[in-house]
Amino acid sequence: MSNSNLNRCILLIDDEPDLCRIVKVTLERLKGWTILTAYTGQDGFTIAQTQPLDLILLDLSLPDGNGLEWRQTLKTNIVTRSIPVILFTASNPADPTSTDELGGDGADNIAGVILKPFSVLQLADQICTQLHW
Numbered sequence: 001m002s003n004s005n006l007n008r009c010i011l012l013i014d015d016e017p018d019l020c021r022i023v024k025v026t027l028e029r030l031k032g033w034t035i036l037t038a039y040t041g042q043d044g045f046t047i048a049q050t051q052p053l054d055l056i057l058l059d060l061s062l063p064d065g066n067g068l069e070w071r072q073t074l075k076t077n078i079v080t081r082s083i084p085v086i087l088f089t090a091s092n093p094a095d096p097t098s099t100d101e102l103g104g105d106g107a108d109n110i111a112g113v114i115l116k117p118f119s120v121l122q123l124a125d126q127i128c129t130q131l132h133w
Helices: 017-031 041-050 067-076 120-131
Strands: 009-013 034-038 055-059 085-089 110-115
Touching: 009 017, 009 041, 017 034, 017 120, 034 041, 041 055, 041 067, 055 067, 055 120, 067 085, 085 120, 110 120
Parallel strands: 009 034, 009 055, 055 085, 085 110
Antiparallel strands: none
């Protein structure tokens, strides 16, 4: 067994507590990853500045702002800018194969898009594929 998937720490920023709980339990059981959750962009941003993260799963519709705006905040902060972000959304903001419409500028930290509804059992594989883990 490879050690590359061990000790991963992922932050899920989503305002749906049930979804957060399902993702957290599934990924922790399937992969042994640590899953942190935040229900607002501000809480997520605060956690991202204080915890070493391997990935942020970011919902696009949050109670305190658009997920793309929070992604921009993460991207421009010296502490959080290198953390990859996978957008986690029910509305397809763009073609998932292209992040140009999402404000991609070459040095972007959008690692991919996972559309809801998703299969929670396939989520870990989608993350691993998009991040080349």
